[in-house]
Structure formats: structure tokens, C-alpha cells
Amino acid sequence: MDLNVEKLGVDLLTLSGSKIEGAGRVGVLYITSSVTSPSRQISAGENQEMGLRPGTENFTGDFKFSLTALQLGAKKIEKQNKAFNKTSRLLL
Numbered sequence: 001m002d003l004n005v006e007k008l009g010v011d012l013l014t015l016s017g018s019k020i021e022g023a024g025r026v027g028v029l030y031i032t033s034s035v036t037s038p039s040r041q042i043s044a045g046e047n048q049e050m051g052l053r054p055g056t057e058n059f060t061g062d063f064k065f066s067l068t069a070l071q072l073g074a075k076k077i078e079k080q081n082k083a084f085n086k087t088s089r090l091l092l
Contacts, residue, residue, distance in 0.1 A: 011035045017065040020072060026061035 005013055011034060017026035 005030060005032070017061065017068070020065070020068050024061075026058060026065040028065070 002008075003013070003015075010030075011032045013028075013030040015028040015030075017028075018024035
């Protein structure tokens with residue numbers, strides 16, 4: 001799935017790490033600058049993520065999520081290249 005937020009025309013987008021090959025307990029919340037942040041935190045505690053939530057950042061989980069997303073993207077590109085090469089050979 002193409003997640004180009006400009007092409008999708010979305011202001012908010014959430015992604016769950018548990019949906020991409022086991023990078024669980026991590027998620028992504030994309031918010032455009034046109035969306036006003038909530039006037040109060042979602043939960044009480046320290047300020048993280050521009051004051052939206054409390055808690056300690058999960059750097060290991062973030063890294064695993066990013067790495068998994070990059071690997072999935074590379075697999076998609078490889079698959080598209082194979083299809084392109086096959087089509088090119090047929091046309092030549």
C-alpha cells in the first residue's frame with residue numbers, strides 16, 4: 001500500500017507495528033500541521049510526543065519498527081523491479 005500522505009490526502013494516519021511482521025508495541029501517529037493538537041494530554045504523566053502522551057520512549061521498538069518497514073519497502077521495490085524486467089523482456 002502506498003502511504004504517501006499527500007497522495008492519500010489525509011490529515012491523520014495511524015500505523016500499528018504489530019501488523020508488520022511482529023514489530024509490536026510500537027505505533028506511528030502522523031498529524032499534519034493543519035490539525036490542532038489536543039488541548040490536553042491523552043494520559044497524565046510526563047510530556048512525550050509534543051505533550052500528547054506520558055512514558056518512556058521505546059527506542060528499541062522504534063528501531064525494529066523502522067527496520068521492518070524499510071525491509072518491507074525494499075521487498076516491494078524488488079518485486080516491482082522483477083515485474084518491470086519481465087515486461088521489458090517481453091516487449092523487446
